[in-house]
Amino acid sequence: MLLLFFASQSFAAEAIEVFVGEKRVAIPVVAFQGRQYLPLDQMAKALQARYQDLSGKKVRIWLRDSSFLLREGSPKVVRGEEGISLSASPLLLKSGWVVPIDLFSFLLREKYGEGVWWDKDNRCVMVGQGAYSVRTLRYRSYSDHTRVVVELTLPLDFSWREETDRVLLLLQKGCLSPTIKKKEIIDGGGGLIRVIEARQGPDFSEIELSGLNPQRAIKIFALKGPHRVVIDVYNKGDKVEETKPSREEKVETSTAAVQPSPLKLVIDPGHGGKDSGAVGPTGLKEKDVVLDIGLCLRDLVEKNLGMEVVMTRRDDTFIPLRERASIANTAKGDFFLSVHANASLRGKAEGFETFFLSYEASDSEAREAAIRENNVIEGEGVNPRSAADLKVILWDMAQNEYINESSRLAEIIQNGLDEVQKAGNRGIKTAPFYVLMGVAMPAVLVEVAFISNPEGERKLNDDAYRQTLCEALFRAISEFKGHFEKKMGMVRGTKSS
Amino acid sequence: MKTSHGRILTLLVLIGVLSATLAYQIWMRRTTLPLPPSPGPGLSSPSLEPKRSVRLFFASADEGSLQEEMREIKAGAVHEEAKMALLELIKGPGSELVSPLPPGIQLRQLYIDGQGIAYVDFGPALRDLHPGGSRAELLAVYSIVDTLAYNFDQVKRVKILIEGSEIETLAGHIDLRRPLKPRVDFDERS
Numbered sequence: 001m002l003l004l005f006f007a008s009q010s011f012a013a014e015a016i017e018v019f020v021g022e023k024r025v026a027i028p029v030v031a032f033q034g035r036q037y038l039p040l041d042q043m044a045k046a047l048q049a050r051y052q053d054l055s056g057k058k059v060r061i062w063l064r065d066s067s068f069l070l071r072e073g074s075p076k077v078v079r080g081e082e083g084i085s086l087s088a089s090p091l092l093l094k095s096g097w098v099v100p101i102d103l104f105s106f107l108l109r110e111k112y113g114e115g116v117w118w119d120k121d122n123r124c125v126m127v128g129q130g131a132y133s134v135r136t137l138r139y140r141s142y143s144d145h146t147r148v149v150v151e152l153t154l155p156l157d158f159s160w161r162e163e164t165d166r167v168l169l170l171l172q173k174g175c176l177s178p179t180i181k182k183k184e185i186i187d188g189g190g191g192l193i194r195v196i197e198a199r200q201g202p203d204f205s206e207i208e209l210s211g212l213n214p215q216r217a218i219k220i221f222a223l224k225g226p227h228r229v230v231i232d233v234y235n236k237g238d239k240v241e242e243t244k245p246s247r248e249e250k251v252e253t254s255t256a257a258v259q260p261s262p263l264k265l266v267i268d269p270g271h272g273g274k275d276s277g278a279v280g281p282t283g284l285k286e287k288d289v290v291l292d293i294g295l296c297l298r299d300l301v302e303k304n305l306g307m308e309v310v311m312t313r314r315d316d317t318f319i320p321l322r323e324r325a326s327i328a329n330t331a332k333g334d335f336f337l338s339v340h341a342n343a344s345l346r347g348k349a350e351g352f353e354t355f356f357l358s359y360e361a362s363d364s365e366a367r368e369a370a371i372r373e374n375n376v377i378e379g380e381g382v383n384p385r386s387a388a389d390l391k392v393i394l395w396d397m398a399q400n401e402y403i404n405e406s407s408r409l410a411e412i413i414q415n416g417l418d419e420v421q422k423a424g425n426r427g428i429k430t431a432p433f434y435v436l437m438g439v440a441m442p443a444v445l446v447e448v449a450f451i452s453n454p455e456g457e458r459k460l461n462d463d464a465y466r467q468t469l470c471e472a473l474f475r476a477i478s479e480f481k482g483h484f485e486k487k488m489g490m491v492r493g494t495k496s497s
Numbered sequence: 498m499k500t501s502h503g504r505i506l507t508l509l510v511l512i513g514v515l516s517a518t519l520a521y522q523i524w525m526r527r528t529t530l531p532l533p534p535s536p537g538p539g540l541s542s543p544s545l546e547p548k549r550s551v552r553l554f555f556a557s558a559d560e561g562s563l564q565e566e567m568r569e570i571k572a573g574a575v576h577e578e579a580k581m582a583l584l585e586l587i588k589g590p591g592s593e594l595v596s597p598l599p600p601g602i603q604l605r606q607l608y609i610d611g612q613g614i615a616y617v618d619f620g621p622a623l624r625d626l627h628p629g630g631s632r633a634e635l636l637a638v639y640s641i642v643d644t645l646a647y648n649f650d651q652v653k654r655v656k657i658l659i660e661g662s663e664i665e666t667l668a669g670h671i672d673l674r675r676p677l678k679p680r681v682d683f684d685e686r687s
């Protein structure tokens with residue numbers, strides 16, 4: 001299905017490419033009345049399927065143990081007693097049968113199950129590819145040097161080249177994990193390295209360290225268990241030979257210095273710009289109410305808690321949902337609060353509720369479904385060509401490790417609001433909120449009140465009431481900060497490595 | 498002579514076969530599809546259509562959760578039944594329950610894949626006429642998901658599309674990029 005959706009957005013009827021192992025097969029796409037079709041003979045060849053013309057403008061396709069019956073003029077594919085609906089009917093042209101492009105996607109899945117995915121960027125289908133070989137890329141600054149560690153899944157041949165202000169590491173047959181950041185800019189850390197970049201070549205990976213001090217010394221070596229290549233950058237004059245490879249583990253743990261920095265709260269006022277959010281019976285807009293509460297909360301938190309506050313929007317601007325998580329993650333926020341006002345269908349509902357990401361979006365079944373849906377092979381069987389797709393999934397799973405903390409934050413926020421409102425506590429809930437999905441920190445979404453009922457709208461329009469809500473949220477943030485510092489204090493120093 | 502005899506024989510055999518076939522067909526029709534007692538003028542015979550009941554999920558009167566209402570639909574192939582169940586859902590409740598869907602929305606297409614995912618394609622009104630608010634959105638999304646998943650064993654998850662395309666959300670809250678599992682209640686760990 002996804003194959004179809006993507007293809008239907010493209011007007012040019014290009015060929016699609018199928019990679020089966022090392023083999024590449026191109027299938028031309030036939031555009032007809034705005035829909036896209038594939039010639040059956042070529043599709044069957046790519047799938048190693050057989051087919052036979054039957055009388056009455058029907059055709060039967062055999063794939064593995066199943067057979068599929070198609071008829072001209074009917075969008076249904078019949079397998080045994082089961083009928084599957086296609087986006088269009090197959091056509092019998094003079095040149096032979098053409099079938100809707102989604103039949104291909106369906107049959108691919110039938111044949112290869114999970115081991116198949118659709119690479120949107122490159123417009124190709126890949127089947128049964130190998131695993132990536134470069135697992136992670138990390139760095140840490142020490143008192144006298146900065147160490148970059150490239151962790152591998154298997155030993156790779158490598159070489160390097162030094163230039164005035166950069167060094168290039170070439171990993172033969174390297175294949176970058178999609179989780180590796182393509183570009184990392186390092187602030188501080190003695191300024192030995194400014195930028196670390198990772199690039200994927202056709203059959204190699206390249207790691208570039210740039211912005212190096214021309215007066216430096218570099219040491220590159222391989223280690224085992226796990227396989228990794230280590231690059232140490234020293235200021236010239238420091239004794240390079242002091243750190244021997246065998247001492248690496250000891251060095252890494254003993255110098256994990258804690259650098260205290262203020263905690264960062266990300267406030268996300270919902271909607272904005274062209275997206276008004278919910279609108280009250282007399283026209284009060286959710287986007288204005290939540291921005292006002294968000295800005296009030298920012299001021300209180302900055303003034304009183306010594307925290308840094310990052311706003312996903314400071315004014316009436318439209319910020320796409322996807323960007324909100326990105327703003328929070330880029331700012332390396334410590335926790336995330338999305339502020340909304342609720343609406344129901346007939347304006348009957350009232351109260352306040354706080355959501356954190358549902359277990360559904362984080363459970364293993366959902367993860368598998370997500371992977372299946374994005375046509376990406378499961379586990380480590382990832383090819384760089386599908387990296388973009390997989391990255392989306394991994395990014396979306398970012399909340400996984402923060403569920404407990406998010407649930408705690410939701411509880412504290414909900415209790416905070418409960419203290420200032422007499423009634424209407426709807427409790428904490430879970431649901432797959434888009435805005436929370438990619439946030440890599442404890443994150444909740446609070447619906448402070450219903451704007452859709454007249455009384456709720458009247459209250460939200462009152463400055464004093466909004467101030468009350470803002471102060472309640474502030475006290476909750478203050479409480480969570482205490483809890484968070486207590487719990488995370490030990491871990492914090494190692495966060496950026 | 499020989500050929501003339503042959504022709505007559507062939508003709509006889511042919512006639513025999515034809516009449517046997519005809520008789521067989523008439524017999525078959527009578528035994529397997531007995532004609533219903535002839536209805537009186539102006540009366541139809543709706544009771545003979547096979548039916549099944551489905552559970553439709555509408556918003557509760559306080560708009561806080563989803564509640565079931567039973568409805569009868571014509572029995573048929575799974576995706577036909579699933580379509581009919583959704584059409585009934587769109588029609589709205591017959592009780593004090595509240596319709597979670599905007600009026601006049603169009604169901605365009607429904608497809609159930611081999612992995613138990615139902616892809617349901619709606620016209621743009623489902624998104625464009627949505628009143629906003631996460632409560633209203635949760636009710637709309639899960640009325641569709643639950644109605645399909647709780648009535649049809651083949652449906653494990655539901656993916657909502659608008660005009661054949663994937664959408665991010667209906668009104669800015671619930672992530673529709675992935676198929677959703679059913680749930681009636683939105684409380685934690687429900």
